[in-house]
Amino acid sequence: MTEDMQPSLVVAGARTAGGHTVDIVIAGETIAAVLPAGQGPDDCDRIDASDRIVAPSFVEGHIHLDKTLLGLPFIPHLPGDTVALRIEAEKTLRRTLALPIEERGGRLIEQITAFGTGSLRSHVDIDTEVGLAGLHALLRLKERYWDLVDIQIVAFPQSGVITDPGTAELLDVAIREGADLVGGLDPAGIDQDVTGHLDAIFAIAERHGVGLDIHLHDPGPLGAFELRQIAARTIALGLQGKVAVSHAFALGQIDDFEFGRTAEALAAARVAIMTNGPGPVAMPPVRRLNAAGVTVFAGSDNIRDAWSPYGDGDLLRRAQLVGYRQDFLADASLAHAFAMVTEIPAAVLGIEHYGIAPGKRADLVLLAADTLPEAVAGAPLDRTVIKRGRLVARKGMLMPRD
Amino acid sequence: MTEDMQPSLVVAGARTAGGHTVDIVIAGETIAAVLPAGQGPDDCDRIDASDRIVAPSFVEGHIHLDKTLLGLPFIPHLPGDTVALRIEAEKTLRRTLALPIEERGGRLIEQITAFGTGSLRSHVDIDTEVGLAGLHALLRLKERYWDLVDIQIVAFPQSGVITDPGTAELLDVAIREGADLVGGLDPAGIDQDVTGHLDAIFAIAERHGVGLDIHLHDPGPLGAFELRQIAARTIALGLQGKVAVSHAFALGQIDDFEFGRTAEALAAARVAIMTNGPGPVAMPPVRRLNAAGVTVFAGSDNIRDAWSPYGDGDLLRRAQLVGYRQDFLADASLAHAFAMVTEIPAAVLGIEHYGIAPGKRADLVLLAADTLPEAVAGAPLDRTVIKRGRLVARKGMLMPRD
Known part of the structure; x- marks a missing residue:
C-alpha cells in the first residue's frame, strides 16, 4: 500500500480459488493489498467473508439488453421455425411493447449485477x-448504471x-x-451472401479500428466455411x-477433418468463440477447441425475450450449464467453466485491471461455497457483490443507489 | 363436501394452470372442494394464494437416494471414462463415507420436498x-418421511x-x-449378455407381479435393439x-427407420421413457416419441454424487432444463415440460388420487408466477408446499415437523 491509498473497505477472511x-x-475503487487473513486493517469498513469464496466479478460475454421483455407481464413465445421467421416475429412484437428499452434493459442490468456481473458485452439491434x-x-x-456495470456495445445487424x-x-x-464493436449475422443463412456480408462488416471495423463479434448459427460445413472466411479476413x-464469433454451432456438427482445419484457422487468427451452452443444438466442443489453441468464453444470450422465454442472466448458473453440457465433472473442469464467465471473457473484452491482486x-x-468447483456445481444464490470498491448487492438484492 | 369432511385448510385465491x-x-389429507375464489369457508386455517399458480406436487421420476453425498463436504469427482470405471470409482468411495445412507438420503428428501416434490421413485444399489x-x-x-413424500423403490443392480x-x-x-420394482442396467454394455440380463430381471418381475425400471445408456442401434427386446418381453x-426405461439415449442417436420401429414397439408395449435432460449426450426426442404414442417423463437422476457434482432435485428447474434441451418455447410446450414432472410421472408411478379435484x-x-409457462421458464424459488393437507414448506424452507 502506498500512503495515498487510504483503506476504505476490507473483505476479511475470504477464500481464494x-x-x-x-x-x-x-x-477507493482499487485493490490495495491482498494479505493473509487477519492482517488487514480494522479501522475501515469490513465485510466478513469467512466461509466464502472470493472471485473477480462475472463478465457477461453475450447479452441483448435491448431485447429483454423483463418488466412486462410474461409474453408467450411466438413460434417461428427459422431464424428469419423469428426476426420478423420479434419486429412485430417490438412495435407493440408498452415499456421502452431503457426500462427493460435497466431491469435486466439490475438483475444481473445483483447476481455478480460486473462487466458485459451487449449486442444491440441496428436495422x-x-x-x-x-x-x-x-x-x-x-x-x-456506470457504478454497477461496465458496458461494451456491439452494433448488431439483426x-x-x-x-x-x-x-x-x-x-x-x-x-x-x-458502439464499441461491429456485429454480424449468418452471412449465408440471412444475407445469402457470405462475401458481401463479411466484406461490409469488416470494412466498417477496419475504417474505425474496432473489433467484431459475429452471430453465426449457420450449420455444419457451411458454418465452418464461414468461420474460416472470418479467420482469413481477421x-x-x-x-x-x-474478433469473436458467437454460437458457432457448426463447430459441434462437423467431422474431424473439417474441425481440424477450422480450429487451426481460428487459432491462427486468434478468433474467440462465445457459447451459451445451447439447449437443442450441438455446441462447440470447448476442450477440443482449447487443445487446438482456440479461446472459448461464455455468455447468457437471450433472457426472457422474443427468442426465448428462458434465461435469467446468472452467469454462475450459466457456467454450470456449460459445464453440464460439456460433461465437466472433475474439479479442474468445473474451474474451467468458471473461468469461461470470468477471466476468459475479461481477456476477450479487453478489460483492464481485472483480477484479485x-x-x-x-x-x-463472494460465493457461499467451500470451493470454487462446489460453487459451479451448486450455483448458490447467496452472494455478496462489490463493484468499484463499493458493496452493491447482498443475497441477490441490490443495495440502494445514490 | 359431505358432512363428515370438516374443512381444515383453505388455499385461497390460487390460479390454476x-x-x-x-x-x-x-x-384432512383430501381435497374436499374446488370453489370459485371467495367461496371457501373462513372458519379454518387459510393460506393466501393470490398471485400464485397452484399445481399438484411434483413427482420425481428417477432419483438415487442412496448415492447422494449431501451432508458431506464437497467431494471432487473421480474421473472415470466408462460406465464400468465409474461404478468401480463409486464403490471405492462408498466404503469411505463418513455419513450413512440414511443421513445423506434424509438430507436429500428434505431438500427436494422443500422444492415441492411430493412423490418419488428412487433406485437403490443392490450388489x-x-x-x-x-x-x-x-x-x-x-x-x-412418510408425512413429506411417498417413496417407490426400484431394486437396482448397479x-x-x-x-x-x-x-x-x-x-x-x-x-x-x-422394493416395488425390479431395476436393470445396460444388458449389453455392463453384462455383455442382453438375453441373460433381461431374462433374469423379467423373471423376477414376473415371479412377484411387479414392474421394471431399467437404466439404459447403451448407444445407437445397440440401445434401440435392447429397447425392442424390452418391449417384446413386456x-x-x-x-x-x-415397465419404464430410464435415459434411453439411443432414441436420440438413431436414424428414422430405427427410430420408427423402436418407438412403435415401445408404444405397443406401453413402455415409458424417463429422461433427465442429459448434458453431453443426445436425449430422447420428447415430441417425436409422444407423436408415436410413447410416454416420456422426467427425473433428476444424480444429485451431487459419485456420478455427477451437479443437480439439486428441484423438479421445476428440471422441467426447465428438459424444455431448454428440447427447444420447448411456446406456452403449450412449456406446459408439457411441467406435465413431465407432474401428471405424466404420476401416471407412470401409478399414484392414485393425484390432481386438483x-x-x-x-x-x-404454489408457485410465484402469473402463468404456468412463466413458472417453467423462470423456475421461481418462492414456493409453498402442502403435503397430505398440511403446510410443509415455505420459500424453500421446511416447516418444523412433529
Whole structure:
C-alpha cells in the first residue's frame, strides 16, 4: 500500500480459488493489498467473508439488453421455425411493447449485477426500422448504471446487411456514436451472401479500428466455411485478438477433418468463440477447441425475450450449464467453466485491471461455497457483490443507489 | 363436501394452470372442494394464494437416494471414462463415507420436498458387496418421511446381474422385503449378455407381479435393439404399462427407420421413457416419441454424487432444463415440460388420487408466477408446499415437523 491509498473497505477472511484465506484491502475503487487473513486493517469498513469464496466479478460475454421483455407481464413465445421467421416475429412484437428499452434493459442490468456481473458485452439491434434508437438507449443505460456495470456495445445487424439495405451505413454511424464493436449475422443463412456480408462488416471495423463479434448459427460445413472466411479476413486486416464469433454451432456438427482445419484457422487468427451452452443444438466442443489453441468464453444470450422465454442472466448458473453440457465433472473442469464467465471473457473484452491482486479494480463477488468447483456445481444464490470498491448487492438484492 | 369432511385448510385465491382463480378446500389429507375464489369457508386455517399458480406436487421420476453425498463436504469427482470405471470409482468411495445412507438420503428428501416434490421413485444399489443395506436404509427413510413424500423403490443392480453373480437372488429378496420394482442396467454394455440380463430381471418381475425400471445408456442401434427386446418381453409377460426405461439415449442417436420401429414397439408395449435432460449426450426426442404414442417423463437422476457434482432435485428447474434441451418455447410446450414432472410421472408411478379435484389427495405446490409457462421458464424459488393437507414448506424452507 502506498500512503495515498487510504483503506476504505476490507473483505476479511475470504477464500481464494487457490484455497488461501485472505484479507482483501480496498482503497477507493482499487485493490490495495491482498494479505493473509487477519492482517488487514480494522479501522475501515469490513465485510466478513469467512466461509466464502472470493472471485473477480462475472463478465457477461453475450447479452441483448435491448431485447429483454423483463418488466412486462410474461409474453408467450411466438413460434417461428427459422431464424428469419423469428426476426420478423420479434419486429412485430417490438412495435407493440408498452415499456421502452431503457426500462427493460435497466431491469435486466439490475438483475444481473445483483447476481455478480460486473462487466458485459451487449449486442444491440441496428436495422432500417429501429435505426439507432436501441444504441442510444444502451448508451444512456451505460451512463445511468456506470457504478454497477461496465458496458461494451456491439452494433448488431439483426435483420442482415445485404437484405436490409442501408444497414451498413447505420452500423458505420453506430460506431461513430459510441458502439464499441461491429456485429454480424449468418452471412449465408440471412444475407445469402457470405462475401458481401463479411466484406461490409469488416470494412466498417477496419475504417474505425474496432473489433467484431459475429452471430453465426449457420450449420455444419457451411458454418465452418464461414468461420474460416472470418479467420482469413481477421488476419488480412490485422485484427487478430479482436474478433469473436458467437454460437458457432457448426463447430459441434462437423467431422474431424473439417474441425481440424477450422480450429487451426481460428487459432491462427486468434478468433474467440462465445457459447451459451445451447439447449437443442450441438455446441462447440470447448476442450477440443482449447487443445487446438482456440479461446472459448461464455455468455447468457437471450433472457426472457422474443427468442426465448428462458434465461435469467446468472452467469454462475450459466457456467454450470456449460459445464453440464460439456460433461465437466472433475474439479479442474468445473474451474474451467468458471473461468469461461470470468477471466476468459475479461481477456476477450479487453478489460483492464481485472483480477484479485494489488492494483486491480475492486470488482468482486463472494460465493457461499467451500470451493470454487462446489460453487459451479451448486450455483448458490447467496452472494455478496462489490463493484468499484463499493458493496452493491447482498443475497441477490441490490443495495440502494445514490 | 359431505358432512363428515370438516374443512381444515383453505388455499385461497390460487390460479390454476387453466387460468381459473379458486379456493381449494381441504379436509384432512383430501381435497374436499374446488370453489370459485371467495367461496371457501373462513372458519379454518387459510393460506393466501393470490398471485400464485397452484399445481399438484411434483413427482420425481428417477432419483438415487442412496448415492447422494449431501451432508458431506464437497467431494471432487473421480474421473472415470466408462460406465464400468465409474461404478468401480463409486464403490471405492462408498466404503469411505463418513455419513450413512440414511443421513445423506434424509438430507436429500428434505431438500427436494422443500422444492415441492411430493412423490418419488428412487433406485437403490443392490450388489453382492452392499447387499440389501441400501434397501433397508431406504425403507427406513420411507417410514421416517412418510408425512413429506411417498417413496417407490426400484431394486437396482448397479454392478450388473451376470457380471456380479448372486445379484439376481438379492434382487428377488429385495422385492420380497419391500422394493416395488425390479431395476436393470445396460444388458449389453455392463453384462455383455442382453438375453441373460433381461431374462433374469423379467423373471423376477414376473415371479412377484411387479414392474421394471431399467437404466439404459447403451448407444445407437445397440440401445434401440435392447429397447425392442424390452418391449417384446413386456408384452410376452403381460406387463404393459408397468415397465419404464430410464435415459434411453439411443432414441436420440438413431436414424428414422430405427427410430420408427423402436418407438412403435415401445408404444405397443406401453413402455415409458424417463429422461433427465442429459448434458453431453443426445436425449430422447420428447415430441417425436409422444407423436408415436410413447410416454416420456422426467427425473433428476444424480444429485451431487459419485456420478455427477451437479443437480439439486428441484423438479421445476428440471422441467426447465428438459424444455431448454428440447427447444420447448411456446406456452403449450412449456406446459408439457411441467406435465413431465407432474401428471405424466404420476401416471407412470401409478399414484392414485393425484390432481386438483374433489377426492384427490391434498398434495399441492404454489408457485410465484402469473402463468404456468412463466413458472417453467423462470423456475421461481418462492414456493409453498402442502403435503397430505398440511403446510410443509415455505420459500424453500421446511416447516418444523412433529
